Amino acid sequence: MQLVIAAVGHKMPAWIEAGFNEYAKRMPPECRIALKEIKPIDRSGSKTADTVMALERARIEAAIPKGSRIVALDERGKDISTVQLSQLLTQWQQDGRDVTFVIGGADGLDQGFKASADMLVRISSLTLPHGMVRVLLAEQLYRAWSITQNHPYHRV
Numbered sequence: 001m002q003l004v005i006a007a008v009g010h011k012m013p014a015w016i017e018a019g020f021n022e023y024a025k026r027m028p029p030e031c032r033i034a035l036k037e038i039k040p041i042d043r044s045g046s047k048t049a050d051t052v053m054a055l056e057r058a059r060i061e062a063a064i065p066k067g068s069r070i071v072a073l074d075e076r077g078k079d080i081s082t083v084q085l086s087q088l089l090t091q092w093q094q095d096g097r098d099v100t101f102v103i104g105g106a107d108g109l110d111q112g113f114k115a116s117a118d119m120l121v122r123i124s125s126l127t128l129p130h131g132m133v134r135v136l137l138a139e140q141l142y143r144a145w146s147i148t149q150n151h152p153y154h155r156v
């Protein structure tokens, strides 16, 4: 199983890249996180937010590995605890399908895309900047993995 983070946004500030890499590099080979950055749609001109999100959806779908389970990140999504994430990680490792976490751009994710995702999950009920979401998600995946290993990183 491979974990993929498909994130709209590129040319992130150095502190976002450093934060993401800090956690991604801790993941073991059998649970690597691959980051796929998706170039945002140019927002100049008269495009509506719905049009931008639909165009970004096409780029997102092109970046998702075939057959992957899709977990869309959205502030209106389901709340899950880190322990629940660790249980999901165990199940996902057992079934072997890749898992792609999708982070939207400034306008968010296309409604139809969110409806078709296997899961819609939130990290908090606050609206977070998309760069920060990839850092928080990488840390939570590392924490979830550390729970599955009884690694001392996570203290109950």
Ligand SMILES: C[S@@+](CC[C@H](N)C(=O)[O-])C[C@H]1O[C@@H](n2cnc3c(N)ncnc32)[C@H](O)[C@@H]1O
Pocket (backbone or CB within 6 Å): 072, 073, 074, 075, 076, 102, 103, 104, 105, 106, 107, 108, 109, 121, 122, 123, 124, 125, 126, 127, 128, 129, 130, 133
């Ligand atoms: C700046 S936010 C977009 C906000 C947009 N107005 C909306 O309503 O979704 C960019 C992306 O970051 C992710 N995101 C932001 N806050 C989040 C949260 N609390 N939980 C999960 N994902 C979040 C989502 O994938 C979102 O599409």
